[in-house]
Amino acid sequence: METLYLIFIDPFVQMVVEPAFLAEVLIGGLMSGVMYSLVALGFVLIFKASGIFNFAQGIFVLFAALNFVGLMDLGVHPILAFVITIGIMTALAFAVDRLVLRPLVNQDPIILFMATIGIAFFLEGFGESIWGGDVRPVRVGIPDAALFWEAGFGEILVQSSDLFAGVIAAFLVTVLALFFHFTPVGRALRAVADDHQAALSVGIPLNNIWVIVWAVAGFVALVAGIMWGAKLGVQFALSTIALKALPVLILGGFTSIPGAIIGGLIVGAGEKLFENYWGVPLLEGATEEWFAYIVAMIFLFFRPQGLFGEKIIERV
Amino acid sequence: MSRPGDILLSVKDISLRFGGVRALTDVSFDIREGEIFAIIGPNGAGKSSMLNCINGFYHPQEGTITFKGTQRRQMRPHEAAAQGISRTFQNIALFKGMTTLENVMTGRMLKMRASLAEQAFYIGRGRQEEIAHREKVEEVIDFLEIQAIRKTPVGRLPYGLQKRVELARALAAEPELLLLDEPMAGMNVEEKEDMCRFVLSTNHELGTTIALIEHDMGVVMDLSDRVVVLDYGKKLAEGTPDEVRGNQDVIDAYLGVSHD
Amino acid sequence: MLYREAGQFKTSYSADQAMLTIPLDRVFVVGLTIFAIVGIPLLASEYLIASILIPVLILSIAALGLNILTGYCGQLSLGTGAFMAAGAYLAYKIATNITWMPIWIVIPLAGLCAAAIGIAFGLPSLRIKGFYLAVATLAAQFFLLWLFVKVPWFVNYSISGVPTAPPRSVLGFDVTGATATNEAKYLFVLAFVIALAWIARNMARSRIGRSWMAIRDMDIAAELIGIRPLPTKLSAFAISSFYCGVAGALWAMCYINTVEPTAFDINRSFQVLFMVIVGGLGSVLGSFLGAAFIFLLPIFLNSAPGWFGYTVAGDTITHIEFMLFGALIIFFLIVEPHGLARLWQIAKEKLRLWPFPY
Ligand SMILES: Nc1ncnc2c1ncn2[C@@H]1O[C@H](COP(=O)(O)OP(=O)(O)OP(=O)(O)O)[C@@H](O)[C@H]1O
Ligand SMILES: [Mg+2]
Numbered sequence: 001m002e003t004l005y006l007i008f009i010d011p012f013v014q015m016v017v018e019p020a021f022l023a024e025v026l027i028g029g030l031m032s033g034v035m036y037s038l039v040a041l042g043f044v045l046i047f048k049a050s051g052i053f054n055f056a057q058g059i060f061v062l063f064a065a066l067n068f069v070g071l072m073d074l075g076v077h078p079i080l081a082f083v084i085t086i087g088i089m090t091a092l093a094f095a096v097d098r099l100v101l102r103p104l105v106n107q108d109p110i111i112l113f114m115a116t117i118g119i120a121f122f123l124e125g126f127g128e129s130i131w132g133g134d135v136r137p138v139r140v141g142i143p144d145a146a147l148f149w150e151a152g153f154g155e156i157l158v159q160s161s162d163l164f165a166g167v168i169a170a171f172l173v174t175v176l177a178l179f180f181h182f183t184p185v186g187r188a189l190r191a192v193a194d195d196h197q198a199a200l201s202v203g204i205p206l207n208n209i210w211v212i213v214w215a216v217a218g219f220v221a222l223v224a225g226i227m228w229g230a231k232l233g234v235q236f237a238l239s240t241i242a243l244k245a246l247p248v249l250i251l252g253g254f255t256s257i258p259g260a261i262i263g264g265l266i267v268g269a270g271e272k273l274f275e276n277y278w279g280v281p282l283l284e285g286a287t288e289e290w291f292a293y294i295v296a297m298i299f300l301f302f303r304p305q306g307l308f309g310e311k312i313i314e315r316v
Numbered sequence: 317m318s319r320p321g322d323i324l325l326s327v328k329d330i331s332l333r334f335g336g337v338r339a340l341t342d343v344s345f346d347i348r349e350g351e352i353f354a355i356i357g358p359n360g361a362g363k364s365s366m367l368n369c370i371n372g373f374y375h376p377q378e379g380t381i382t383f384k385g386t387q388r389r390q391m392r393p394h395e396a397a398a399q400g401i402s403r404t405f406q407n408i409a410l411f412k413g414m415t416t417l418e419n420v421m422t423g424r425m426l427k428m429r430a431s432l433a434e435q436a437f438y439i440g441r442g443r444q445e446e447i448a449h450r451e452k453v454e455e456v457i458d459f460l461e462i463q464a465i466r467k468t469p470v471g472r473l474p475y476g477l478q479k480r481v482e483l484a485r486a487l488a489a490e491p492e493l494l495l496l497d498e499p500m501a502g503m504n505v506e507e508k509e510d511m512c513r514f515v516l517s518t519n520h521e522l523g524t525t526i527a528l529i530e531h532d533m534g535v536v537m538d539l540s541d542r543v544v545v546l547d548y549g550k551k552l553a554e555g556t557p558d559e560v561r562g563n564q565d566v567i568d569a570y571l572g573v574s575h576d
Numbered sequence: 577m578l579y580r581e582a583g584q585f586k587t588s589y590s591a592d593q594a595m596l597t598i599p600l601d602r603v604f605v606v607g608l609t610i611f612a613i614v615g616i617p618l619l620a621s622e623y624l625i626a627s628i629l630i631p632v633l634i635l636s637i638a639a640l641g642l643n644i645l646t647g648y649c650g651q652l653s654l655g656t657g658a659f660m661a662a663g664a665y666l667a668y669k670i671a672t673n674i675t676w677m678p679i680w681i682v683i684p685l686a687g688l689c690a691a692a693i694g695i696a697f698g699l700p701s702l703r704i705k706g707f708y709l710a711v712a713t714l715a716a717q718f719f720l721l722w723l724f725v726k727v728p729w730f731v732n733y734s735i736s737g738v739p740t741a742p743p744r745s746v747l748g749f750d751v752t753g754a755t756a757t758n759e760a761k762y763l764f765v766l767a768f769v770i771a772l773a774w775i776a777r778n779m780a781r782s783r784i785g786r787s788w789m790a791i792r793d794m795d796i797a798a799e800l801i802g803i804r805p806l807p808t809k810l811s812a813f814a815i816s817s818f819y820c821g822v823a824g825a826l827w828a829m830c831y832i833n834t835v836e837p838t839a840f841d842i843n844r845s846f847q848v849l850f851m852v853i854v855g856g857l858g859s860v861l862g863s864f865l866g867a868a869f870i871f872l873l874p875i876f877l878n879s880a881p882g883w884f885g886y887t888v889a890g891d892t893i894t895h896i897e898f899m900l901f902g903a904l905i906i907f908f909l910i911v912e913p914h915g916l917a918r919l920w921q922i923a924k925e926k927l928r929l930w931p932f933p934y
Contacts, residue, residue, distance in 0.1 A: 103910040110652055113710070114853060115909045117846070122902025129895035246711045284726045293715030297700055300712070304703040373800060397802030409797035411790045413858065422790050426802040428783045432811070435782035436775045442782060485801065 011277035023156050025276045026269055031162040033268020034169045035231075038224035040245040040252065040260035041173070042217040047254045049189055049213040050101070052112045056120035058243060060218055063127040064089055065225025070131040082222070089218025090211075092123075097211045136229070165227045172223055173261055176216075180257075189213060247296030252307055259307055267292045321349035324525050325370065325493055330379035332365055332549075339365040340376065340549045347493070352519050353527045354536045354557075357546035358569060363529045364406055366546065367495045370527070371403055372396040383493070398426050402486040403495035406529075408478050412471035416481050419470055420456060423488025424449040453488055460484045460514055476507035483514060487522070494518065496528040500535060508535065515539060537561070545569070612766055617759040626758040632871050633762075633769045634826045639851040639863035640776050641819025646849070647857035648785060649812035650792025651701055655713030656848040658720040659817040660824025661840035662690040665730045667825035668835045671742050671752075672732055679744035679752055683768070683825045690821025691814040693720070698813030702806050717842055725837050738836040741829045752829035761830040768822060777860050779815070788812050789858070820848075850901055854908050856915025865916040873900065 015022045042057045054060075067088050071081035100115050148157060180186040188209060244267065252263025271291040279287030325347040332340040340362045347353045355363045368374040370381060372391040380387050383399060402423070411419050428449065434442030457463055460480055465473060470481055479499060486494055499515065500508045512535060518524050530536050536543060537557045545552040545560055547569040553560050560566055616629065642656050667686035671679060697716040701709055724730050731739045743753035750756035751764035779785050787808045790798035799805055828835045847870060855866020874897050881888045912918050 100906055100910070107909075108650075110646075110650060111909055111913065113652065114849070115906050117849070118902045118905030118909065120902065121846075121898050121905065125895040125898025125900075125902065129892060129899070132891075243714065246714060250708070250711050286722060286726070289722050290715060290718035293711060293718055297697075297712045297715045300700045300704055300708070301702075304708070371800060373796075393800045394802040394804050397800065402801065405797065409794050409800075411793035411797070413793050414786070414789050418786055418789070422786050422798075422801060422803070425783060425787065430783065432784065435784050436778055438778040438782070442778070446782065489801070 006282055007278070010281075014277060020156055021276075024158075025272050027156070027158060027162070029269035029272030030265055031159075031165060031268070032272070033265040034166050035224065035228055035264075036244050036248045036267055037261045037264025038169055038172070038220065038227065040248040040264050041176070041257065042220040042224070043245050043249055044252075044254065044257055044260045045176075045213055045217045045220065047249075050210055051109065052101070052116065053109065053254075054119075054217070055113060055116040056123060057217065057221065057245065059120040059123045059127075060089070060092075060221035061225040061228065063092075063123050063225075064218060064222035065229040066127045066131045066136075068222060068226060069136045069229060073136070085222050086215075086219055089222060090215040093211050093214030093218055096214055101210060161230055165231070168223065168227060169261075172220065173257070176220075176257065179216075185212060244292050247292040250296040251299055253305060256307075262307065267295070270295065321351060323347070324349045324384065325527075326382040327366075327370070328380045328382070330366070330369055330376045330381070332362075332369060332374055332376040338549050340369070340546075342379070343546065343549070343551050344379075345544045345551065345554055347525060347527055348542075349525055350519075350523060351525060351541040352515070352539050353525075354540035354543045355527065355529045355546060356531070356533075356536055356543060356560075357552075360548075361546040362549040363546055364497055365549075367403060367497055367527070367529065370396070370493075371401050371495060394426075397489065400489075400492035401495065402489040402491040402493075404479070404482045404486050404497060404499055406497040406501065408475075408482055410470045410478055410482055410485070413469065415467050415469055416462060416473070416484075417453065417457070417466045419481055420453045420484045420488045421449065423456075423485040424453060426489065452490075456484050456488050459487070459517075476503050476510075479503065479507075479511065480514070483511075483518075487518065487524075491524060494524050494526045496526060498529050498531065500530060500532060508532070512539060533561075609770060613763070617762060622758055625762045628872070628875075630758070630762055630765055630831050631827075632868050633765050634823050634831055635848065635851065635871055636864045636867040637769060637772055637826070638820050638823035638848045639855060639867045640772060640860065641816045641823065642848050643852045643855075643858065643860070643863045644776065644779075644788070644819065645812050645816035647852055647859065647862075648780065648792065649788035649809060649816075651698075651809060651812060652710050653713040653816070654710050654842070654845050654849070655697065655716035655720075656820050657840040657842060657844035658713075658717040659690045659694055659820035660827060660844065661721055661724055661837065662693050662817070663687055663821025663824030664828035664835050664840065665724045666690070666821070667829060668739065668741065669730055669732070671744060671829075678746065679829075680746055680764075680767075682744075683822055683829070684818075686825045687818040687821035690824070691818040694813045694817025694820075695810050698810050701809040701813070713845075714842075717845055721837050721840065731835060738834050741833045741835065744829075752833075754833050756830070765826055765830050768826060772819060772822065773860060773864075776819075776863075780860060784808075784811065792858075850905060853905050854915055856917030857913060859914060859917035861920065862915045862917030865920065869916060870901075873897070 039057060039061055042060065043054060046052055046054045046057070064085055068081050068085045071084055072078060076084070096119060100119060101112075104112055104115055180189065189212070245264075248260065248263040248267050250263075251266055252259030252261070271288045274291050275285065275287050279285050279291075323346045327346070328344045330340050330343045331338070343362075343366065355366060357363050365374060369376050372393040372395060375390050381391075382388075383396075383401065386399075411422065414422075428445050430441035430445050434440045436442075438446075457466060460483060462477065462480055462484060465477060465481075470478055473481065483496070483499065486496075496515070500511050503511060515526060515528070516539065519526055528539070530539075540557055542555065543557050543560045544554045545563070545566050547565075552565045552569055553563040555563075616625070620629065638656060638660055641659070642653060645651050645653050663683075663686045666689040667682055670677065670685055671682045674682075677685075693716070697712050700712040704712075725737065728734070728737070731737055741753045743750050743755045745751060745756075746764060749760045751760050787798070787803045788811075790801075790803055791805060791808050791812075795805055798808075824840060827839060832839055851866035851870045852863065853866070854869055855864070856862025874893075877893050877897055877900070878890075908915055
């Protein structure tokens with residue numbers, strides 16, 4: 001009885017009694033959700049265009065951030081560092097395309113997936129042997145102050161860097177949406193995503209499209225890396241956190257950009273809520289480690305294609 | 317040269333839709349024991365969908381299928397396989413990482429009973445079955461003349477041979493009804509002749525009833541006892557090859573005369 | 577012609593069906609096994625046995641397990657570590673609570689528990705396949721490890737949370753815990769290795785192995801010829817987790833002598849995955865070659881500079897290790913997806929023709 005009360009009633013009572021705390025938890029969750037979304041976005045771009053699940057996307061975030069911070073520490077102006085890093089990510093996209101994807105074309109998706117695990121390990125070693133493995137702070141002038149916001153029901157504490165990250169993410173998503181809808185390259189990318197054969201037959205060269213997609217994903221990774229780095233410092237842990245993009249995609253659907261965003265927000269908010277209201281009081285905490293995966297796994301039973309993904313039809 | 321025989325499979329008023337696409341509309345026909353039955357029609361007519369309904373991969377919204385006297389509407393593919401229906405596919409569906417022998421052995425899957433422990437320790441039925449079924453499989457391999465490629469991974473075989481291995485896998489199950497989806501598509505003349513020979517001898521020597529889809533009219537005329545013609549998911553005609561060839565609707569469909 | 581196939585005609589299918597068809601192969605494997613049982617304990621140094629052979633053999637069992645799931649059945653797992661952990665924690669729990677039970681039963685029993693857990697996390701394979709499954713196995717990885725750390729029941733409420741392996745004996749010799757000699761532990765582990773490798777090989781050539789491969793290569797066609805996908809995949813999950821569970825139990829009991837979560841974190845999962853890829857997907861032999869290779873490579877990297885009088889910082893070595901692992905994975909996937917096992921086979925074929933190159 002007691003336990004049932006603690007599981008099913010008490011958390012909700014708490015939420016109602018202390019709405020300001022609830023709001024803080026939610027905001028904190030949504031903000032880390034934004035970060036998951038940013039990583040997941042890169043996954044979706046690549047998956048849509050090439051059907052490859054790029055396990056290395058998380059490392060891309062780390063690698064891009066390492067390069068950016070490394071360059072800045074050498075005294076390079078942030079804007080220049082940004083541009084150079086985009087160049088590096090494009091070169092990386094090109095290398096991945098030529099050295100890994102092309103030789104493996106037409107292989108099983110699972111083989112390609114394992115190859116991207118290889119890319120992830122390689123890049124991690126490579127990035128760290130160039131830039132070192134220490135935690136590096138990112139100083140790009142993102143304001144980091146605690147703001148107190150007076151809501152009707154109490155005072156809420158918000159980090160300004162979190163707000164900033166939210167704005168950047170929204171901006172990025174808008175830019176990408178515009179890019180996909182209004183530029184020829186973007187439209188070509190969508191065509192490829194819909195049907196490789198059709199895209200080929202209207203004369204879209206697939207190979208360079210892949211380089212473009214991977215480069216765009218690299219760009220998204222860089223933005224994600226800077227935002228994340230500003231919050232936590234650039235460190236190896238980033239790549240493990242990035243693993244969470246997987247459940248995010250399961251929730252949002254592997255082919256949907258809005259799905260990646262919403263999936264990220266759901267996972268971010270969900271795990272913080274669960275940790276604060278159930279995890280800490282009942283389960284000794286640290287439930288954030290697994291919450292997203294377990295939810296995604298259960299979700300798979302009911303909607304394997306995700307909230308926004310297309311239904312998979314099989315034929316013979 | 318239609319032969320007398322009891323009805324083995326009876327398809328009645330089958331309708332199948334994919335969203336707005338009507339793949340099949342009210343199709344009925346019977347397949348008799350021991351015959352070679354051809355399903356023909358232009359691209360997208362619904363031929364493959366028909367086979368998919370028969371072996372339980374697609375579930376028609378309406379209609380019934382009666383096999384060996386038992387009627388059913390919904391059935392899982394493995395149940396169809398267990399009842400004695402096996403098939404080959406329009407796009408080869410072999411297990412690429414396995415050898416020819418292993419592929420053909422999978423055709424015997426449903427006839428094996430050994431428990432996990434017997435298999436794990438390779439004792440009792442685990443061992444006996446492997447050997448007994450291997451003998452059966454070797455017969456099929458001899459029958460289709462693929463001894464030389466026994467231990468070759470099928471991914472490395474040329475297209476024509478892959479089609480033959482696929483037939484071998486289907487035959488290894490000793491089916492009562494064999495469904496062949498375009499068994500000769502994409503083959504050269506020589507390979508086609510071989511395949512025709514195998515289809516005929518399967519029918520004559522093993523007595524297997526065969527339903528096949530084929531675009532090559534020459535082949536259809538030579539092989540089949542009876543033919544059904546589908547067009548836009550509807551049955552246009554049914555009869556002996558000669559009857560069908562003379563049918564005005566069929567000629568129109570093949571010459572692309574508009575429908576109205 | 578040292579090594580020949582021709583001229584040795586198989587006279588029955590049963591002979592052709594046998595595990596090792598070329599007599600020399602059989603001689604080789606039997607010889608190697610006897611040497612491993614008798615020769616190694618007599619000849620090998622303590623260091624070789626305790627720090628190399630025991631861990632490599634245990635990891636080979638885990639690699640065999642993952643190979644069954646990924647190499648044979650085509651379902652990716654990033655949760656190997658968790659299933660090993662399940663074996664380790666449950667072996668500890670059983671061994672300390674049911675003290676009369678012989679340790680050679682405790683360990684397979686722990687494997688069975690891991691198998692049951694494996695089935696639970698394999699259930700999503702009903703709806704999804706291939707790399708989508710990665711998420712279910714990651715769920716296992718993070719959830720199970722969290723569970724074993726947070727629930728003190730598993731470690732008998734030990735205060736440190738990292739209990740030491742209890743000493744248990746077989747035929748009067750201690751084989752687990754700190755008191756056991758390395759030779760005894762080695763032989764105990766070896767017994768499991770031989771049995772499990774033999775069983776894996778038997779399954780691979782039986783109906784169950786073919787059903788796994790059929791599901792891997794083309795699941796729809798497999799279903800159409802009568803293979804039921806869910807039971808087949810779940811059997812792969814169960815058996816794979818059984819192997820991993822046994823490996824985890826042995827790791828805790830006979831190698832590190834403690835039951836601790838860090839031994840089974842996600843890095844372990846990747847390590848075993850790499851063993852399978854490098855050794856050869858869908859190959860029993862490959863599981864052993866891969867385990868040895870991936871385990872020895874870092875040791876080699878760490879000591880190689882020393883042989884030439886260089887010193888290299890530990891960090892740098894770790895980075896090089898990561899790059900090398902990544903590059904090797906990509907290399908093997910592209911050039912030789914059947915891994916070291918296939919290279920070995922090619923070498924054998926060369927040898928068969930020797931000294932005539934054609
Ligand atoms: N799984 C499916 N989902 C949606 N539509 C399908 C599916 N399978 C078949 N169709 C549609 O049903 C119709 C009939 O297809 P079917 O493959 O049966 O034709 P077919 O006669 O075998 O043609 P072909 O000669 O090209 O093989 C087509 O319009 C096809 O697009
Ligand atoms: Mg067709």
